[in-house]
Amino acid sequence: MSRPLLRIEDLRVDFVDGRRRVQAVQGVDLQVGAGEAVAVVGESGSGKSVTALAVLGLLPRARCRVRGRIELNGEDLLALPAREMRRRRGRTVALVPQDPLASLNPVHRVGDQLAAVVTTHAGAGRRAARARVTDLLADVGIPDPAGAARRYPHELSGGQRQRVLIAMALAGDPALIVADEPTTALDVTVQAQVVQLLVDLTRHRGTSLLWISHDLGVVAGVADRVAVMYAGRILEHGPAEDLLLRPAHPYTHGLLQSLPRTDEAGDPLPLTPIPAGPIATDGCAFAPRCAWRAPACDETPVLRLRGAGAVRCVRDEPHAPRTPVPVERAEVVAGV
Amino acid sequence: MSETTVRPHAASAAGPVGARVAGPAPSMPPGPVLRLRDVHVRFPVRRAGRRAHLHALHGVDLDIPRGRTLGLVGESGSGKSTLASVLVGLRRPSAGEVAFDPAPGSRLRTARQMVFQDPGSSLNPRLTVRSALEEPLRVHRIGTPGERRRRAAELLDLVGLAAEMLGRYPHELSGGQRQRVAIARALAVDPEVLVADEATSALDVSVQAQVLSLMVRLRDELGLTMVVVSHDLSVVRHVSDEVAVLYLGRVVEQGPAGQVLRAPSHPYAAALVDAVPVVDPRVQRARRVAGPPAEPPDPAAPLPGCAFHGRCPRVDDVCRTVDPVLAPVGAGRLAACHHPGPHPETDTGPQTDEEVR
Numbered sequence: 001m002s003r004p005l006l007r008i009e010d011l012r013v014d015f016v017d018g019r020r021r022v023q024a025v026q027g028v029d030l031q032v033g034a035g036e037a038v039a040v041v042g043e044s045g046s047g048k049s050v051t052a053l054a055v056l057g058l059l060p061r062a063r064c065r066v067r068g069r070i071e072l073n074g075e076d077l078l079a080l081p082a083r084e085m086r087r088r089r090g091r092t093v094a095l096v097p098q099d100p101l102a103s104l105n106p107v108h109r110v111g112d113q114l115a116a117v118v119t120t121h122a123g124a125g126r127r128a129a130r131a132r133v134t135d136l137l138a139d140v141g142i143p144d145p146a147g148a149a150r151r152y153p154h155e156l157s158g159g160q161r162q163r164v165l166i167a168m169a170l171a172g173d174p175a176l177i178v179a180d181e182p183t184t185a186l187d188v189t190v191q192a193q194v195v196q197l198l199v200d201l202t203r204h205r206g207t208s209l210l211w212i213s214h215d216l217g218v219v220a221g222v223a224d225r226v227a228v229m230y231a232g233r234i235l236e237h238g239p240a241e242d243l244l245l246r247p248a249h250p251y252t253h254g255l256l257q258s259l260p261r262t263d264e265a266g267d268p269l270p271l272t273p274i275p276a277g278p279i280a281t282d283g284c285a286f287a288p289r290c291a292w293r294a295p296a297c298d299e300t301p302v303l304r305l306r307g308a309g310a311v312r313c314v315r316d317e318p319h320a321p322r323t324p325v326p327v328e329r330a331e332v333v334a335g336v
Numbered sequence: 337m338s339e340t341t342v343r344p345h346a347a348s349a350a351g352p353v354g355a356r357v358a359g360p361a362p363s364m365p366p367g368p369v370l371r372l373r374d375v376h377v378r379f380p381v382r383r384a385g386r387r388a389h390l391h392a393l394h395g396v397d398l399d400i401p402r403g404r405t406l407g408l409v410g411e412s413g414s415g416k417s418t419l420a421s422v423l424v425g426l427r428r429p430s431a432g433e434v435a436f437d438p439a440p441g442s443r444l445r446t447a448r449q450m451v452f453q454d455p456g457s458s459l460n461p462r463l464t465v466r467s468a469l470e471e472p473l474r475v476h477r478i479g480t481p482g483e484r485r486r487r488a489a490e491l492l493d494l495v496g497l498a499a500e501m502l503g504r505y506p507h508e509l510s511g512g513q514r515q516r517v518a519i520a521r522a523l524a525v526d527p528e529v530l531v532a533d534e535a536t537s538a539l540d541v542s543v544q545a546q547v548l549s550l551m552v553r554l555r556d557e558l559g560l561t562m563v564v565v566s567h568d569l570s571v572v573r574h575v576s577d578e579v580a581v582l583y584l585g586r587v588v589e590q591g592p593a594g595q596v597l598r599a600p601s602h603p604y605a606a607a608l609v610d611a612v613p614v615v616d617p618r619v620q621r622a623r624r625v626a627g628p629p630a631e632p633p634d635p636a637a638p639l640p641g642c643a644f645h646g647r648c649p650r651v652d653d654v655c656r657t658v659d660p661v662l663a664p665v666g667a668g669r670l671a672a673c674h675h676p677g678p679h680p681e682t683d684t685g686p687q688t689d690e691e692v693r
Contacts, residue, residue, distance in 0.1 A: 043540035043541065043542060043543075044511075044540055158412075187411035187412055187567065188411070188567065188569075188608060188611040188612055188613075189411065189607055189608065189611040189625075190411075191611065191613075192610075192611040192613070192623075192625045193625050195613075196624070196625050214540065214541060215613065216541070216615045217612070217613025217614055217615050217620065218613050220613065220614065220615050220616055220617045220619075220620040220621075221613060221617070221620035221621055221623065223617075240617040241617045241618065244615050244616065244617060245616065245617075254542060255541055255542060256615065257545075258541045258542045258544065258545035259541065259545070259570065259615065260545075260548065260570040260571055260573065260574035261570070262573060262594075266594045266597075266598045267594060268573060268574045268575075271545045271548060271549050271574070272545075273542055273543075273545030273546040273549055274542040274545070275546075276510075276512065276543070276546060
């Protein structure tokens with residue numbers, strides 16, 4: 001990768017509420033190359049969605065402090081005035097949100113909502129916009145696109161609504177699509193189709209993808225590279241295959257071990273959940289829950305290169321010895 | 337009309353001395369703890385201004401073996417949550433029979449309990465953990481105030497929470513802690529049957545693993561019969577002995593969990609199994625979903641013949657006209673299909689070609 005399309009440098013986001021201050025993101029560095037798909041995984045409160053919102057410039061400026069750099073096409077988005085950022089949104093970077101029902105206006109026809117996006121970005125006339133709407137709906141695999149355009153959101157199924165939102169994100173032909181848990185609300189069979197659609201479309205158009213998710217199974221099918229977040233920091237990142245099959249950080253390892261799995265005969269393996277515990281404010285944030293905790297963990301670890309990725313852990317072989325992941329039968333199925 | 341029948345059980349009717357009956361404990365009645373026969377549930381709905389019926393459950397026959405765990409899987413609209421509420425006695429069927437055969441000495445009104453998906457809304461925000469745990473005991477007039485206090489502390493310990501949590505309110509707990517409290521509350525009245533409706537679906541992966549482990553431990557320690565409703569097949573596989581796959585209010589496949597989920601017979605069960613993402617990029621990237629968009633159909637407007645025929649790769653003329661019945665397809669396995677599988681050649685499973693990427 002020569003120059004990345006998206007380069008996040010030392011991103012820090014603090015939410016301020018009166019005298020309370022929450023450090024949601026505490027120094028994230030992340031790059032997404034042109035045409036590359038990068039997934040950010042983490043559990044609730046890890047800061048993954050806040051990172052996504054920062055890239056989109058959608059964090060409430062009055063209530064939070066954003067520092068660092070978010071460079072897209074060489075331009076620092078954080079330095080842009082709100083008006084300029086609004087012009088980039090949809091045209092340079094677009095969002096596929098999690099909940100299609102909450103993201104579509106219930107009192108307007110789907111086609112009109114999509115046409116509004118088309119005219120905003122392309123300045124097209126009404127007739128041209130209508131034709132483009134039909135094309136976009138066909139692109140996202142909606143049968144009878146002209147008929148679907150006349151429907152209201154509640155008349156479509158959950159999968160179709162999510163397809164409409166994908167069409168909306170594609171309308172401005174952005175260089176980067178940020179997808180924030182776009183399939184969480186869907187049934188598994190529909191989820192598989194929507195994931196495949198989004199991957200196919202972005203690959204075909206050379207669009208970069210920043211995929212926010214808690215679902216390691218979905219991520220395995222989508223991402224070229226994966227970053228794991230915990231307590232506002234990236235603990236590990238690397239090529240998807242390395243990270244998911246040979247995790248280096250004890251937290252990544254623990255997440256994978258928390259998934260209900262079966263052995264080669266198809267019988268369930270005992271779960272080895274990560275123990276509950278607080279987030280440490282000094283040293284390694286994960287240390288209180290870590291089975292490989294050492295005295296050195298009182299120091300805040302830095303991200304160190306490991307293979308084609310990096311790990312934030314003071315140990316050289318973070319959780320060795322470790323039970324190998326049975327990859328042949330690949331029965332490691334994803335959790336919720 | 338529906339009737340929930342309860343078989344009378346005098347403790348003295350346990351048979352001659354030494355006669356041990358099959359089942360987890362010698363004093364238990366031998367049959368299934370719950371038996372459903374031709375259970376229908378219909379909800380009145382309006383479609384285009386006309387009155388219609390949504391057939392949420394359509395002739396369900398189901399036996400829940402005592403001391404075992406049954407997993408119920410299916411997509412939205414399959415009727416799995418409706419079935420869960422029928423099993424626990426929260427909903428009366430529109431037609432059919434639900435027979436509950438409790439163990440001798442079991443408290444009838446409290447023998448079936450439920451754990452819901454979202455403890456944030458199933459726990460009263462204005463009750464402390466202690467009151468939440470004592471409330472079911474108070475309602476059912478079990479124990480003295482002192483005994484109830486002791487029982488609350490005992491229950492909290494049982495689900496692995498510290499005694500200091502007793503004074504907390506739900507909003508002061510994490511999601512996993514709230515779900516533990518919800519489980520403790522369901523167990524307060526010593527149920528025989530515990531129905532968990534997507535009880536771990538809202539939890540983070542690491543927390544889900546903790547709660548699942550807890551449920552398995554409690555089931556084994558307390559000898560519970562469990563029904564686990566989930567859209568997540570890996571969760572169901574992990575806890576269940578048996579699974580039943582639901583599609584549009586019908587049980588379309590049933591059998592031992594390992595067999596059904598490894599080699600499903602019904603094409604819908606096969607589609608579900610194939611759609612479960614696998615945490616291996618090499619496998620997952622090579623997978624292709626075939627066919628037209630698989631949208632769950634409208635439960636208020638089912639197809640004639642087999643309800644699944646619109647999405648089925650094995651469809652033929654029989655499927656379009658005749659509704660298949662649940663019939664044996666192997667040892668302990670049932671499927672409602674005219675062409676029971678496994679049919680790996682027609683059911684487009686994961687392909688292995690590398691060209692896809």
